[in-house]
Amino acid sequence: MLRPIDLKAQPAPYQDRYKILQRILEVLQKFNGHSVSVEKKAVELEASIATKSASKQSYRFSVSILLRDLVKTNGDLTKLKNDGLRRRVRGGQGTTTVLSKKADVIEKLKEMLLAEDLLVQNGYITKLYAMSPEESVPSSPYISCHRCSTKFKKDEIMEKTMCRYHLQKKRYNRETKTEEFPCCGESTGSPSFMALGCKTLDYHVYRSETFHEMSQISAFKKTSNVEGDENVLALDCEMGYTSLGYEMIRLTIVDFFTNSILFDEVIQPFGEIIDLNTEFSGVHMIDKDKTLTFSQALPKFLGKSLINKNSILIGHGLENDLNVLRIIHDKIIDTAILYPHGKFKSSLKNLAFQELSRRIQSGEHDSSEDAIASMDVVKVKLGIPLDHKEWI
16 A cells, blocks of 8 residues: 655644545546556645645645545546636746636635644634633732843833843854854854944833733734634734833735735834834834824724634734734734744745745835735745736
């Protein structure tokens, strides 16, 4: 009996893949007879689905579609890609196929949705929690600075001090065999004062990590309670540091099918601004007389026409964005998880260059640029031309 190809990342237990491979082979042999080429094709089809599936759920869904199509086409492999799913486009050398129906694209995207256990593993909040007795007890008044790691009193965050830190995380240099900070080139073992940090700030900052810590600023909302139209949206938030921690200061939402920017606003944080993180956020100032508060922005981005229970959301490291939006959502495509980099997650900057041959984040970050980049990475994975805007 045939065996499935070994993969580094298994979307389903080996025994499940083994049984499914035998089922694919059985259907192929029913229409095409018994031959080595048929066996080889069965292995290729199963491996192709297993490689592209991000979860057990998407793997099983893709297999069911394949088996349905095999029966529908009487095992004619040449019709699999064109059976109502794709239209053929000629140009250059050879022929390619492009998804042309919105409904078919959405079905393909649903195959890429992350299962709940994978969301939890990657820091997503998937449900509302009640505070336990232990959490109701006041915690230590001290907290570590998110930048320099110095312990300080949380209620003294607006008192001036000196926070010395590096703008970028250290990386290992294989040539020098030392850890270096890309922002300034200093190594961790350097005797220079600069090794302690190439930038200083007058205040320490912190970042709330738990559901209850973040809920103290504003409550989380489940999108499962928000009715609305089915849509596919790419989004990205820019964040800054305030007296209340790490907060959203800009939100951009882009439509997958039209490439149109549906929402792009600078938003006032709840706390007093300490650092707008301009080097990364691209936000230089917030005019309180002209910008939306969070409560004013919420009904604009959470509702029938934008983010709702039927929305498929695309982003890179989207757990951070949903946390500052205080949103709990279950239809997620995260390109940081979709394209892992060994034990670590790929940066969007590297992923955009790798998959799109596009340079982004060469200066200050732009949430619209980042949202579009993550969206385009998914389009490339599905074989959709980036300029394609006509759908049926």
